[in-house]
Amino acid sequence: MRLEKRESRSPALMLLAPLMAVAVALVIVGGLITLAGASAPEAFLKIITGAFGSRLALTETLTRCVPLILTGLAAAVAFRARVWNIGAEGQFYLGAAAVAAVGSGALGTILPAPVLIGLLALTGAIAGAVWLLLPLWMRLRFSVDEVVTSLLLNFVALLIVSMLLDGPMKDPLAFGWPQSLPVPDDAMLPKLIERSRLHIGLLAAIAIALLLHMVQSRTVFGLQTRATGLNPDAARFAGVPPVSTLIKVACLSGGFAGLAGAIEVIGVKGYVTSDLSPGFGYSGIVIAMLANLHPIGVVAAALYTAAVFIGADSMSRSLGVPTAIADVTVSLSLLTMLVAVFFTQYRIRA
Amino acid sequence: MTELTDILSAAGLWAAMLRIATPLIFGTLGALIGERAGVLNLGIEGIMTFGAVTGWLVVFNGADLWVGVLAAALAGMAFGLLHALMTVTLGLSQHVTGLGITLFASSLGYFIFRLTTPAASTPPTITPFQPLSSAMPGIASLFDGGFWGAVVFSQTTLTFAAIAMAGLLAYIIRATPLGLAIRMSGENPHAAEAQGINPVVIRYGTVMIGSALMAIGGAFLTLSAFNSFFPGMVQGRGWICIALVVFATWRPERALFGALLFAFFDAFQLRLQAVLADSVPYQLFLMVPYLISILALIVMARQARVPQALMQPYRRGER
Amino acid sequence: AGTARAQQPLKVAAVHASPVENAWNSRLHDALRAAADEGIITYEFSEGVSATDYARALRDYAEKGNQLIVGEAYAIEREARQVARDYPDTAFLMGSSGEPQGDNFGVFGTWNHDAAYLAGMLAGALTRSGTVGSVGAMPIPEINMLINAFAAGVKEVRPDAKHQVSFIGTFFDPPKAREASFALIDSGADILFGERIGTADAARERGVRAVGSLTDYTSRYPDTVFANAVWNFRSILDAAVRDVNAGKTTGNNYTPFSLLKEGGNDIVYVKGVAPAEAEAAMEAKREAIKAGTFVTPITTTPPS
Amino acid sequence: MSSRPILKLSRITKRFGAVIANDDVSISLAQGEILALLGENGAGKTTLMNILFGHYAPDEGTVSVDGALLPPGQPLAAIRAGVGMVHQHFSLAPNLTVLENVMTGTEPLWSFRSARTGGRRKLVALSERFGLIVDPDARVGDLSVGERQRVEILKALYNDARILILDEPTAVLTRQEAERLFAVLRQMARQGLSLVLISHKLDEVMTTADRVVVLRGGKVAAERMTADTDKAELAELMVGRRVTRPARAAAKRGAIAFEAAGLCAAGAGAAPLDTVSFRLYEGEILAIIGVSGNGQTTLADVMFGTRKPDAGDLLLHGRPFEGGSVWAVHEAGIGRIPEDRNREGVVGDMTIWENAVLERIRSPRFSRRGIVDRAAGIAFAEQIMAEFDVRGGTPTRRIRALSGGNVQKLILGRNLLDNPRIIVAAQPTRGLDEGAVVAVHDRLLEARQRGAALMLISEDLDEVIGLADRVQAIVKGRLSPPVPADRADPRLLGLMMAGDWQRAGDISAGEMAHAS
Numbered sequence A: 001m002r003l004e005k006r007e008s009r010s011p012a013l014m015l016l017a018p019l020m021a022v023a024v025a026l027v028i029v030g031g032l033i034t035l036a037g038a039s040a041p042e043a044f045l046k047i048i049t050g051a052f053g054s055r056l057a058l059t060e061t062l063t064r065c066v067p068l069i070l071t072g073l074a075a076a077v078a079f080r081a082r083v084w085n086i087g088a089e090g091q092f093y094l095g096a097a098a099v100a101a102v103g104s105g106a107l108g109t110i111l112p113a114p115v116l117i118g119l120l121a122l123t124g125a126i127a128g129a130v131w132l133l134l135p136l137w138m139r140l141r142f143s144v145d146e147v148v149t150s151l152l153l154n155f156v157a158l159l160i161v162s163m164l165l166d167g168p169m170k171d172p173l174a175f176g177w178p179q180s181l182p183v184p185d186d187a188m189l190p191k192l193i194e195r196s197r198l199h200i201g202l203l204a205a206i207a208i209a210l211l212l213h214m215v216q217s218r219t220v221f222g223l224q225t226r227a228t229g230l231n232p233d234a235a236r237f238a239g240v241p242p243v244s245t246l247i248k249v250a251c252l253s254g255g256f257a258g259l260a261g262a263i264e265v266i267g268v269k270g271y272v273t274s275d276l277s278p279g280f281g282y283s284g285i286v287i288a289m290l291a292n293l294h295p296i297g298v299v300a301a302a303l304y305t306a307a308v309f310i311g312a313d314s315m316s317r318s319l320g321v322p323t324a325i326a327d328v329t330v331s332l333s334l335l336t337m338l339v340a341v342f343f344t345q346y347r348i349r350a
Numbered sequence B: 001m002t003e004l005t006d007i008l009s010a011a012g013l014w015a016a017m018l019r020i021a022t023p024l025i026f027g028t029l030g031a032l033i034g035e036r037a038g039v040l041n042l043g044i045e046g047i048m049t050f051g052a053v054t055g056w057l058v059v060f061n062g063a064d065l066w067v068g069v070l071a072a073a074l075a076g077m078a079f080g081l082l083h084a085l086m087t088v089t090l091g092l093s094q095h096v097t098g099l100g101i102t103l104f105a106s107s108l109g110y111f112i113f114r115l116t117t118p119a120a121s122t123p124p125t126i127t128p129f130q131p132l133s134s135a136m137p138g139i140a141s142l143f144d145g146g147f148w149g150a151v152v153f154s155q156t157t158l159t160f161a162a163i164a165m166a167g168l169l170a171y172i173i174r175a176t177p178l179g180l181a182i183r184m185s186g187e188n189p190h191a192a193e194a195q196g197i198n199p200v201v202i203r204y205g206t207v208m209i210g211s212a213l214m215a216i217g218g219a220f221l222t223l224s225a226f227n228s229f230f231p232g233m234v235q236g237r238g239w240i241c242i243a244l245v246v247f248a249t250w251r252p253e254r255a256l257f258g259a260l261l262f263a264f265f266d267a268f269q270l271r272l273q274a275v276l277a278d279s280v281p282y283q284l285f286l287m288v289p290y291l292i293s294i295l296a297l298i299v300m301a302r303q304a305r306v307p308q309a310l311m312q313p314y315r316r317g318e319r
Numbered sequence C: 001a002g003t004a005r006a007q008q009p010l011k012v013a014a015v016h017a018s019p020v021e022n023a024w025n026s027r028l029h030d031a032l033r034a035a036a037d038e039g040i041i042t043y044e045f046s047e048g049v050s051a052t053d054y055a056r057a058l059r060d061y062a063e064k065g066n067q068l069i070v071g072e073a074y075a076i077e078r079e080a081r082q083v084a085r086d087y088p089d090t091a092f093l094m095g096s097s098g099e100p101q102g103d104n105f106g107v108f109g110t111w112n113h114d115a116a117y118l119a120g121m122l123a124g125a126l127t128r129s130g131t132v133g134s135v136g137a138m139p140i141p142e143i144n145m146l147i148n149a150f151a152a153g154v155k156e157v158r159p160d161a162k163h164q165v166s167f168i169g170t171f172f173d174p175p176k177a178r179e180a181s182f183a184l185i186d187s188g189a190d191i192l193f194g195e196r197i198g199t200a201d202a203a204r205e206r207g208v209r210a211v212g213s214l215t216d217y218t219s220r221y222p223d224t225v226f227a228n229a230v231w232n233f234r235s236i237l238d239a240a241v242r243d244v245n246a247g248k249t250t251g252n253n254y255t256p257f258s259l260l261k262e263g264g265n266d267i268v269y270v271k272g273v274a275p276a277e278a279e280a281a282m283e284a285k286r287e288a289i290k291a292g293t294f295v296t297p298i299t300t301t302p303p304s
Numbered sequence D: 001m002s003s004r005p006i007l008k009l010s011r012i013t014k015r016f017g018a019v020i021a022n023d024d025v026s027i028s029l030a031q032g033e034i035l036a037l038l039g040e041n042g043a044g045k046t047t048l049m050n051i052l053f054g055h056y057a058p059d060e061g062t063v064s065v066d067g068a069l070l071p072p073g074q075p076l077a078a079i080r081a082g083v084g085m086v087h088q089h090f091s092l093a094p095n096l097t098v099l100e101n102v103m104t105g106t107e108p109l110w111s112f113r114s115a116r117t118g119g120r121r122k123l124v125a126l127s128e129r130f131g132l133i134v135d136p137d138a139r140v141g142d143l144s145v146g147e148r149q150r151v152e153i154l155k156a157l158y159n160d161a162r163i164l165i166l167d168e169p170t171a172v173l174t175r176q177e178a179e180r181l182f183a184v185l186r187q188m189a190r191q192g193l194s195l196v197l198i199s200h201k202l203d204e205v206m207t208t209a210d211r212v213v214v215l216r217g218g219k220v221a222a223e224r225m226t227a228d229t230d231k232a233e234l235a236e237l238m239v240g241r242r243v244t245r246p247a248r249a250a251a252k253r254g255a256i257a258f259e260a261a262g263l264c265a266a267g268a269g270a271a272p273l274d275t276v277s278f279r280l281y282e283g284e285i286l287a288i289i290g291v292s293g294n295g296q297t298t299l300a301d302v303m304f305g306t307r308k309p310d311a312g313d314l315l316l317h318g319r320p321f322e323g324g325s326v327w328a329v330h331e332a333g334i335g336r337i338p339e340d341r342n343r344e345g346v347v348g349d350m351t352i353w354e355n356a357v358l359e360r361i362r363s364p365r366f367s368r369r370g371i372v373d374r375a376a377g378i379a380f381a382e383q384i385m386a387e388f389d390v391r392g393g394t395p396t397r398r399i400r401a402l403s404g405g406n407v408q409k410l411i412l413g414r415n416l417l418d419n420p421r422i423i424v425a426a427q428p429t430r431g432l433d434e435g436a437v438v439a440v441h442d443r444l445l446e447a448r449q450r451g452a453a454l455m456l457i458s459e460d461l462d463e464v465i466g467l468a469d470r471v472q473a474i475v476k477g478r479l480s481p482p483v484p485a486d487r488a489d490p491r492l493l494g495l496m497m498a499g500d501w502q503r504a505g506d507i508s509a510g511e512m513a514h515a516s
């Protein structure tokens, strides 16, 4: 028995594989739910209604999509150029912290809202980019692989943010809780739907994904970064400047992750805490992989991931199943989906 | 200043160092052995959590402590098998799979814990491993009151097992044919195959054994360091292990040293707090192992001693 | 309308940021379960809810028709208050260091400092080394005032006593709390005030004594824990349920129901461990607090 | 030489998806025999040997050694049966020592200690016996290519191989290294080892092998005793039609197209250039020869624009030229054919059209304001494929699907289609089969005929003698004076590459003044 690369992929397969993945995940989750004494079919129904079945469900699913799309794009754009950015989590936090630092300062009070929002988004993106340029610099200067360095820098970033929240950025009115000063109301993104958490960041994230897709498929820059990722030597021979290409890619990737943090602050939270992200940076990596590094695919994969989580979380509340079922469902369906994506590319031959 | 020397000369500090280091030693060795064969296992954080749950649950339901350790190891192996299936056989991206397994194993562990333990307002407890001083009072009494007595005999058997494991792995990797086969699989699996070694089997083996060690490291937290399980109690220790592997430049003996060094910082930091209150942010201490690891990487990259096939999938008959 | 509603139990939900075994949450959880058992309320809950999900859980419960939602707003003040504005017909009762808001956002603090003070008096009488220690999560006001009250109690009976504190930087890491406790014992403390779980375990292992906080730990650590500064959420809950059922505003500060004189906190101790005269002095102080003649000092700055 | 067959491959068939790599192949090998396996790129030689060694399991057919069947797909069984393989691409671990590389897998995995002392003794004895000298404790990553080749052979010998397979062992060796290797191989055969040799170099085959098997399209096309055949026949058997290397016609030498004076450049990991001077004339091929590692890679890099010179003057059609930029070189109308087509020439996972336009993507012909004109790129690729006979794909398929020869034709095509006035070609036929070599040579000579100036950097002396008008040798980063090619023979070129320019100069004396 061995694996063999498929010559072509039939549309039926491309449709069937993800469905199989969902089915397998649901069967296992269904078993766990039954163990917990609830009815599996009812639970599945609750997952769907929990993700899409009400205004709250839908807006919450979409709200959670926003950071996932951006961190997914961060991973996708980097991986395509073979920059192994595992550090989106750290970039997310630094982006968020930078936004809170700038937004809660004097600038936050004098600038008009649109300018302020633009400035803050840019600030977050820059902070995130800088945090990825660091491991990239180590790669270019010392040939240190960025997989491990960018991963390690996540924890450094989180500790830095935590230190800032205990120190200079601490909100004196937060009763000692380690959280930053809030950004002014002017800096908060307008809501898409009133009485919900859904903000216009969603449109921005989707627009960025579309734009990125255009850039990657139509432009010289897209062609060149793809070449650099696939074969850096050949790209260099063809006159693609290797260092500046990698730097541009890192700026985009770190920028997206930083922007995700920024938008989480000015879209949802209003300030920074050291538990701002439930692993958005890491989820982004898996999402990018599910999407085969395709920007539009990232939007779909982010929606899928968000929906599964929100749905399962809500189901756990409705049926009294332990809350952890939500994370079990998400992680299982990510793992099965990874395998499904694999089998769209390979077949088993006896 | 005298406070510093007081802290440093107290046996408690050194005993704490050994205790804090133990799960890190297990975890680091577990990650290291897999990486030596070419497989990065970022599932460590989740596998440690699952080991902590499993070990505890088994003992809570009446089994012997060592049965708990064994159960944790087996559970770890199961996740190792999953990781190997996905990364070795299917050749899926190792970091993505590992991150997925971390989320899966920790949430599943938490879920099972919730299902199987009675609702209680304080967490139910077990009787954990006892320090050597009570396990072998005869020998311990010889050292009674002494520095060594306090440092060594306050540990449980698992701590000594961790240290012995570091020595054993160092020996295996350096001096045995198996160790050579592992190294070859991590450096160039094609070359290993050309020498009649099946790198796939080696990778499965090391990932599964490594995951078992990680799970034992997790079980130490519930069976020795503490007596109950809490969700999230692994608290990032797995990630520290990943850093320590790099710090150790993929050598078990240095992994032992690295884990002890980190544990020393942690124990020292806690004691310093008691006297110095809050003059230095504790986060700075916690950053140290990560920063040192990055430094180690920079120094080492020149020597190119990173396993060359680390994270590269190997599929037979594909080019 | 009030009496009609009182017929059927109030729909209550709680959102716990930590697992329900966490000492603080367990106090809410126990009180809510007890009230549910008595048929006063129905109770459902989510636990281990991260900050990102917290506001959604609140909204979800509000949408599902719960009349009172109990939780902790500490780390998500701004969002929690927005939720309360968005769901004006639902009552919220949140652990918070802030002020109540509007008609439906009530707050409460965890004030078991009276009991901590009393436990400190026993500890002060018991310590041989003259050094006691406290292990806390983070230096936030509620934890500070608790540890400060304990230290003040110690010093009332033993003015020369030394009090050391260690913060573990996280709310939930029992092995770490245990290590921090060892560190305190190493530096001479022979009685530990365990604001965090893990402390009493270390004390038991080293053969020193410990004081529990929030919950009664005596049966869990029989020879180690001799006193507990127990906090009873039930009095707060009852007050809030009363207000909801009566159709009154719940935008109140319910913290005073935490006070010893309201039954919100009290010392639970093993008689005969401390010298009889120390127990007597402590009981006298307890009566004084009840009578209002003594007000336990409230110091929210970090202890040193 | 005994004729007892020690190895038998019977009716082997192997498919990869739709491709039939081996189709009912049967081969036998006698003890002490050297068998050469010939065939075009993609004929299935490597696949067949991988089956013999157990890397692949055949779809049909069997392998037997000494009459005993080998279980399919188990390298260990093949090793135990005495089969050793030196792979087309080295399979060594650079971070391990020579001894460790050799000893891996030779002992029972579960033994408590690796018998290193005994292993070292055996290795040293073997290397002395066969003249394969290498330090057992050296890190393999620090060894030269030739030394690594020796380690590969020692690995096989250490396992007591009685049958040794060598897959294109000389592709990366210098001529001297290759000759030394063949001497060792012949000695091994005399000592009773049986060998299978894969090579595209017919000279090597003729001088080393006893017998030749030719594969074509996965089938055995012919079998000959070396004594009964010649190079021309073998070439024809391989390709399936008559192939003759094109002859160089007389061409008119024109003006100086490119000139370098006192050129110095540091090499990254490669040897640097030390005050190098040369002239390229229109209608002429200047060959640069040399033992690899003497600076030809750096020279090529400078000509390709991927390396900036540190000192010296470059003149392009008499005007100063900056260099150091791929774009400038491209704009100057210099065609570039890289040394390693797979590493530098193409991006395997991109399409044929993208590979065709990648280096000229910034030209307004293929992009406007940063937006790629896909239609123009596809049209360009179609034109190349038609004119240069690139077979095996369409413009929108990934280039990985093409064989080496076709990839090389595409690279030639994208450069030659616009009739550049200067062409720099580095090792343009390395690893190609005879048919592909002829096609490439045809194109290069055609360009010379229409007046282009060519620089040919090559280690293949037959190629140089067949194509070049003048030859310069590069030794330790310095260039020898040029020698006219019609006076050059392998002996003279050998002297030049050895750095003995004085004697080389004497031999071709009289022609020197004329040549420069």
Ligand SMILES: Nc1ncnc2c1ncn2[C@@H]1O[C@H](COP(=O)(O)OP(=O)(O)OP(=O)(O)O)[C@@H](O)[C@H]1O
Pocket (backbone or CB within 6 Å): B317, B318, B319, D016, D019, D020, D021, D039, D040, D041, D042, D043, D044, D045, D046, D047, D048, D088, D404
């Ligand atoms: N791993 C593989 N997967 C798919 N197809 C393969 C694989 N290996 C070889 N092939 C196919 O088998 C055929 C024979 O390839 P092989 O490598 O044996 O050729 P070769 O004769 O060694 O060529 P060369 O002279 O270039 O080394 C190729 O045309 C290719 O289609």
Ligand SMILES: Nc1ncnc2c1ncn2[C@@H]1O[C@H](COP(=O)(O)OP(=O)(O)OP(=O)(O)O)[C@@H](O)[C@H]1O
Pocket (backbone or CB within 6 Å): B318, B319, D016, D041, D042, D341, D342, D400, D401, D402, D403, D404, D405, D430, D431, D432
């Ligand atoms: N992974 C693969 N899958 C399918 N076919 C392949 C694969 N690799 C190579 N081939 C096929 O193998 C044939 C020869 O490939 P190969 O790489 O051996 O070329 P080559 O002529 O040896 O090139 P080079 O000399 O540059 O290595 C081609 O026809 C190509 O289609």
Ligand SMILES: [Mg+2]
Pocket (backbone or CB within 6 Å): D045, D046, D047, D088, D167
């Ligand atoms: Mg081949």
Ligand SMILES: [Mg+2]
Pocket (backbone or CB within 6 Å): D041, D404, D431
């Ligand atoms: Mg080839």
